[in-house]
Amino acid sequence: MSNTSNLLERNTEDVLAGVLERTDNDLVVVDPSAQVVRALIDIAADRDGDLPTLDVVADERLLKDVMDDFLVAADAADLVDAGDLTLRNLDEDADNTILVGEDELYALVTAGDYVAALAADDDSFIADAHETYREVWADADQFNLRTPALSRVRETLSDEISDEVRADFDGVLQSLEAARGDGDGLDEVTISLLVAAKNDVLLYDISKWGEDAGIASKATFSRTKTRLEDMGLIDTEKVPIDVGRPRLRLKLGDDRLRGADAGELASVAQSMLN
Template structure:
């Protein structure tokens, strides 16, 4: 045993994964807080060469996907080849969190809150045997994917279909949503509808964006739009174009909301829906 110490999850990831020469890591873990730290740190880092192969169980993956903003970052890393996920064939949920590279091995034990007891091993023989063990387990694992679209795809398609100003406001709104606890956040499509109403967009264009990104179906968008109408936040104005059904244009029901920043807008609407 070469070293032991108390650190936060983020410090552990920054120092052990991103801040070293080792660029290939395997992690076996059901600790969702640690995995969120891995995802956020990799996504925010300028290091695009480090890869993590994560062996988990299905329940942990469900927890990850339930947090939209974390899931979009994980999806982004997967699309870039920095994160791979496989479901273990044994009970991964009962094992401690382990990080292994060809050069070193790290065990991470929860302490309290964001703190963890980190045990690091650099003995070549022990590390080599651990790497072989987890390589075998990785090869036996079942490949998993994240259904949530990558964050950059959401914004790129918004830029293309809805305009650069809308894309910028969406980015700001999602950043504001991310500062709240996961169970107190607006639905990602609800955020899109609010920004769409702020810019007086056609409902069909917002629906097309949501469907193209695989974020939601037309039915889901309509349901969430109705919810915003029911609480008096959003309204729609019909535009008769002479042929076919009138188009619906989204707008904010309270004109004073127009002057709010994207972050202020989602905060105000969150308080209304709470």
């Protein structure tokens, strides 16, 4: 009989951390909720490889919604690049969110103020389930994760723009719980432009970096700059060049932003956007 046992915790993160601490083998994670996907990525990113490989098979629309948050998607991309995570599209819903390895199987259940990982204890059932869901994962299409890895974003920002801009970019990200462009928060393009403006960087330079790094196209950077300029968050000044039209240097457009450090920049900008 399997020696796994049930886990009961106050939140999803704690119960998943408990499961991962017990597991030596790779895990197939079947039909997770958005909360489970985010929690798994947060836990895996914090552990820096000290976890089993997580092979996630989830609803494609759910994955797209979760990955609209740059903070989550960039961490996920790092994990994918390191071979610690795979993301694939599930064609049909399972009855429960399941985490299954060679020697263990847990079903996640929420009840009231608690989250439980209910463990199966029959070895043959676990083996059959592992074979079944490993085949489901193998047959599933890979999820198209378009966000670049956060490590690449940070490295290229330092190399191509400056260490100061990278430090401010990190400071803004650390102050955020989410970075998405759905009206609920600042997206990665807005954050990049704000920290560029804080450091008097040329629009051409930050938009070229953003396109090369896979953040967004130059056109998206230009449109976002225009929106922020219209709302008073960013100013520009023309910088003559030897050949062609002058380029635009980005400046912060409001004293509240100019007086904010990197950790405060996001909250001040968000209050102005709202």
